[in-house]
Amino acid sequence: MHDLIYEAPSPEERLLREEEVGRLLDAVATLGEADRDLIGLRYGSGLDTAEVAQILRISEGGVRTRLWRALGKLREVLTP
Amino acid sequence: MREPELRELDRRLRGIAFAPRASLGPEILGRVRRGEPPAGAGPPRRRRQALATVTAALLAATAGAILLRATGSVTVDRCCYDLDGGGDADDGVLVLAERDARVHHLRIYEDIDRSRSFTESDLVRLDRGASPAMHHAATGGLVTIEHCCVDFDGGGPADDGLVIIGVPPDHVVMAAIYERRPGDAAGSAGFPLR
Numbered sequence: 001m002h003d004l005i006y007e008a009p010s011p012e013e014r015l016l017r018e019e020e021v022g023r024l025l026d027a028v029a030t031l032g033e034a035d036r037d038l039i040g041l042r043y044g045s046g047l048d049t050a051e052v053a054q055i056l057r058i059s060e061g062g063v064r065t066r067l068w069r070a071l072g073k074l075r076e077v078l079t080p
Numbered sequence: 081m082r083e084p085e086l087r088e089l090d091r092r093l094r095g096i097a098f099a100p101r102a103s104l105g106p107e108i109l110g111r112v113r114r115g116e117p118p119a120g121a122g123p124p125r126r127r128r129q130a131l132a133t134v135t136a137a138l139l140a141a142t143a144g145a146i147l148l149r150a151t152g153s154v155t156v157d158r159c160c161y162d163l164d165g166g167g168d169a170d171d172g173v174l175v176l177a178e179r180d181a182r183v184h185h186l187r188i189y190e191d192i193d194r195s196r197s198f199t200e201s202d203l204v205r206l207d208r209g210a211s212p213a214m215h216h217a218a219t220g221g222l223v224t225i226e227h228c229c230v231d232f233d234g235g236g237p238a239d240d241g242l243v244i245i246g247v248p249p250d251h252v253v254m255a256a257i258y259e260r261r262p263g264d265a266a267g268s269a270g271f272p273l274r
């Protein structure tokens with residue numbers, strides 16, 4: 001076992017990354033509850049489409065369709 | 081909306097690995113118990129069959145819960161190291177992974193009760209899903225802490241490293257594990273993070 005401690009990525013890189021993440025999360029927050037839940041389950045929990053389908057009790061195709069629509073709405077929010 | 085744009089958005093969201101709202105799991109479980117089907121749900125006769133798998137899967141949707149897979153998954157709990165830069169070797173790492181492969185869940189915790197394993201009374205410093213990503217904003221003072229080599233993914237050999245980015249003494253922003261091979265240089269540089 002050994003420990004290494006060194007400087008993290010540059011402040012500019014971190015700032016850009018945090019800014020992008022912040023923009024995405026702000027955009028997700030503007031969506032409706034159903035869309036937010038779907039995105040949270042799919043991307044936040046590492047669940048695949050089949051697992052999300054089990055939780056929401058809809059078909060896998062239904063999950064993909066809803067997710068695609070939610071991403072479309074998200075894209076509209078993110079587009080200036 | 082063009083498909084490439086949506087695929088790019090999908091890729092960016094996969095890279096964030098944020099947590100769903102904490103109330104989502106209990107809320108969905110409550111809907112199931114009350115027999116309230118979500119819009120577009122299947123016919124009622126399927127509900128009972130689905131309940132067991134739904135309940136199991138709900139664990140993954142609840143903050144702090146761990147997704148349990150039927151086969152090939154292993155939970156590894158290693159304690160205790162100084163993972164938050166606080167100076168004390170009182171932190172542990174809990175990993176749910178497919179043996180020697182994909183990481184499903186990774187938790188960094190402070191072993192408050194000195195049990196040398198995760199318990200409910202411990203303090204969770206970071207919870208993440210399948211993808212390593214920055215989980216909290218940090219304004220400065222970030223350091224990277226690495227621990228190598230331990231079997232963090234249940235693969236058997238002590239060939240895994242743990243890399244953590246945080247702000248000492250108690251702020252953990254990102255955590256990931258990587259696998260080294262004999263003869264590889266020290267450190268996580270060049271290794272895919274899991």
